[in-house]
């Protein structure tokens with residue numbers, strides 16, 4: 001391990017840092033975006049050490065930083081300065097914009113990773129400016145994090161990652177922008193954003209006209225797709241803890257999170273300030289809902305804080321809109337989440353569930369009469385088992401369970417699945433996700449804001465998290481046993497066995513928002529269900 005000097009941003013320390021850089025050493029410097037790990041850009045050997053310190057793949061090129069525009073020509077960093085680069089420079093430099101241009105011969109292969117272009121930026125941070133001017137160098141500098149981790153926005157972040165691997169870090173406080181610069185290439189026919197940042201597409205278009213946003217900014221690269229910016233193909237910004245993005249309205253985010261937490265105490269939220277008072281679980285906040293700049297400034301610190309949470313297996317982040325500065329936030333978060341995104345339903349889903357024999361199906365029929373669209377889990381289950389992937393998985397687990405015509409041998413599946421609790425669980429693990437997918441898709445197609453999920457296994461299939469409201473239909477065990485014996489012609493033992501594998505009354509009471517008891521007369525139950533339905537029809541928004 002080498003000694004890493006912790007320098008201040010005073011002139012003597014800046015001079016020491018400059019000397020280190022001129023000697024081929026590495027210095028982490030503050031910029032307005034994130035901390036950069038700098039080396040003399042024209043010294044291939046020094047640049048190579050940046051890749052070693054970060055553990056960065058050599059095919060990912062670096063940004064060259066200079067103090068002022070005239071340095072680009074003076075040092076012959078590019079072979080040509082496009083007209084649009086001059087316009088962009090006037091509008092946004094010094095500042096958080098990186099422009100890719102055809103490279104000059106002096107650029108070492110280590111910097112450009114063998115490409116014919118080079119990325120240039122003039123940072124506005126006073127400490128970066130002084131270091132560039134004092135050293136007189138062009139500085140190649142990627143973000144000063146270990147490759148794959150969130151970029152550093154404080155000197156402490158840099159020290160956490162780089163202590164003992166670099167010669168020095170200059171402490172310039174926390175970075176004001178917080179996400180890396182917008183990267184735009186002028187080497188393509190139409191200028192194209194390769195990485196979104198604080199300077200937005202809209203702001204750039206106001207200066208140079210229409211531009212494109214590279215597909216990889218918002219989407220995962222397909223296996224055979226080539227990255228226009230090599231940095232986009234790597235796992236990025238990722239905490240060790242699993243991060244999942246939830247895309248949907250504020251209201252759906254809150255209900256999803258609280259229901260999930262009721263089931264799984266090992267989750268946390270990454271959310272806006274306004275969400276926090278409504279959430280039951282530990283929260284990492286990233287700023288006010290409408291303050292995208294504050295969110296950008298906080299994001300990487302928040303992602304680093306994820307791994308400090310104790311006893312948390314997954315963090316669910318409230319997904320930003322991918323427009324304006326939100327595009328930069330979305331771009332970083334979706335990589336932190338390794339592209340794991342859950343789309344929350346737009347509809348208000350009322351989950352209707354309950355114990356066998358309690359009268360749930362009767363309630364569903366009555367609610368349909370009240371005008372509620374019903375999505376039936378039983379019907380979705382029938383469709384799910386005809387899905388080819390589901391059939392393949394069932395065969396893989398239970399042997400060949402297909403009939404000669406290729407359809408599923410349902411009786412055989414039922415026989416195997418209910419022969420042991422393990423087999424039942426296997427069946428559910430295979431079919432439940434597909435059933436939920438079908439039900440959610442059906443719900444979105446229905447007109448109106450509210451739909452009822454008629455689902456006896458609402459909780460087992462984890463559909464509860466999508467529900468805005470959950471109503472459980474319960475009844476005394478003797479009554480339920482009597483009803484299912486009569487309905488399905490079961491013996492007392494069979495009825496008891498079926499009832500014993502169900503969730504307890506306590507569970508329903510704890511996890512449902514409303515309970516409808518069906519212990520009295522049929523008329524009384526019908527009235528209760530109708531009242532419940534009418535309350536929803538008339539008063540949907542208030543509940």
Ligand code: TXA
Nearest residue numbers: 033035036061062117118119142143180181229230231
């Ligand atoms: O705000 C920033 O840009 C910070 C500070 C330190 O200036 N730097 C930074 O560097 O974020 P880095 O290396 O972490 O990200 C540079 C990105 C990478 O995605 C890289 O692939 C891309 O820019 N890039 C660099 N040169 C390129 C080129 N010639 N063609 C295409 N992409 C390039």
Ligand code: MG
Nearest residue numbers: 142143151180
């Ligand atoms: Mg980086």
